[in-house]
Amino acid sequence: MDFCLKGQEGCARAGTLKLAHGIVQTPIFMPVGTQASVKSLDARDLQVHLKASIILGNTYHLYLRPGASVIKNLGGLHGFSGFQGNFLTDSGGFQAFSLHTHTKEHSKGIVFKSHIDGSTHLFTPQKVLDTQYALNSDICMVLDDLVGLPAPLERLKLAVQKTTEWAKESLTHHKSHAGATNYIFAIVQGGISHELRKISALDLCALDFDGYAIGGLAVGESAQEMYEMISYTTEFLPTHKPRYLMGVGTPQDLLEAIERGVDMFDCVMPTRNARNGTLFTSCGKISIKAQAHKESEEPLDKNCACYTCQHHSKAYLHHLFKARELSYFRLASLHNLHFYLELVRGARETILKQEFSTYKRAWLERLG
Structure with a gap:
């Protein structure tokens, strides 16, 4: 190998x-x-x-x-x-x-x-x-x-x-x-x-x-x-x-x-959590089922470049989840997997720059 x-x-x-x-x-x-x-x-x-x-x-x-x-x-x-x-x-x-x-x-x-x-x-x-x-x-x-x-x-x-x-x-x-x-x-x-x-x-x-x-x-x-x-x-x-x-x-x-x-x-955590309404963001986890998102025009995460965040609002995802629309599962899974993949890509980049300890500390503070 x-x-x-x-x-x-x-x-x-x-x-x-x-x-x-x-x-x-x-x-x-x-x-x-x-x-x-x-x-x-x-x-x-x-x-x-x-x-x-x-x-x-x-x-x-x-x-x-x-x-x-x-x-x-x-x-x-x-x-x-x-x-x-x-x-x-x-x-x-x-x-x-x-x-x-x-x-x-x-x-x-x-x-x-x-x-x-x-x-x-x-x-x-x-x-x-x-x-x-x-x-x-x-x-x-x-x-x-x-x-x-x-x-x-x-x-x-x-x-x-x-x-x-x-x-x-x-x-x-x-x-x-x-x-x-x-x-x-x-x-x-x-x-x-x-x-x-x-x-x-x-x-x-x-x-x-x-x-x-x-x-x-x-x-x-x-x-x-x-x-x-x-x-x-x-x-x-x-x-x-x-x-x-x-x-x-x-x-x-x-x-x-x-x-x-x-x-x-x-x-299975990122996809299973997505299907159950829990989404990972740079500011911690959110529950898309919460009423606070019902009229929100914001994306799930302003710092996220995933397909879902670039095209859809929290309000739309909240609606899809409540209506049990199948498209919700795709959009939520895309977001959570993008979060995980970007997390490890960032880890790789910072290891190469000898900055991983700072990267890890900053993420743990955000995630709580």
Whole structure:
């Protein structure tokens, strides 16, 4: 994998990641496109209005519907969706955690019942990768064992052990089955145990993956515990490979994690909050459903250059939300994702100028 650091301020990093479907400048936020689609947006929205270089797809959901073979026969994720940027696909480990009532342990992987029709399936490290090869994602995540927090130490130890075993199986399979442009990331587990995080990181780094993710956070621990684990874990990750913090989080979380050496992020928060009426601005969050916006001619954010702020008022968005018009979801999602993408673009620019600490402090003051 071609990853090059262009600048660093303390632990904060600005890098360039070259993938088959374009260059990704880090730090980067990846919009979540669970079903090969970011909810309410199309490929043009992502490429033209947001200039997103990489988005996330979900292996579990795409495996069940429409099926990996369907997507493969229609040109992989890029041909199927029309999005010509890069795709990262997760492994299904998070779904095993979030849909735990439908899953059970298995010696070779994870057995789960489809939330769609109740059919039973087995995800093994090899099957998860084969599914992602069919999707032709640019970055494939290996199968991991994710545990919610708090959790007994013995359960966390088992998760680290299984994650490492599955990583070894994944790497062996990958070397003989992957396409030339399918890269593979391992996932560090260990909860909030320093000892287990170190063991997991060192064991996985010894296997020499293309990149490394920090998983098993934002699943029940406090923000400060999460930040401490990020700081601790990144100490053991190679400096010449990308680092991905999975499923995190708020704008504050992104800034704190960038300061601690993280390069890549994903989270449903900007689009989910948008659909529920919460919008991010340079002056903090606002609730578009509030009556105060009913007659406002102002844009959501005077400092925002997104499509929504350039064309529509708070009053119009308030009306759309109250009327449950479908166009609201698109306009609100465009705004919130633009906010997140501009936040990380600004982080990159200030790291290169050695001004990130000032940038972070100013943003945290605005966000409260």
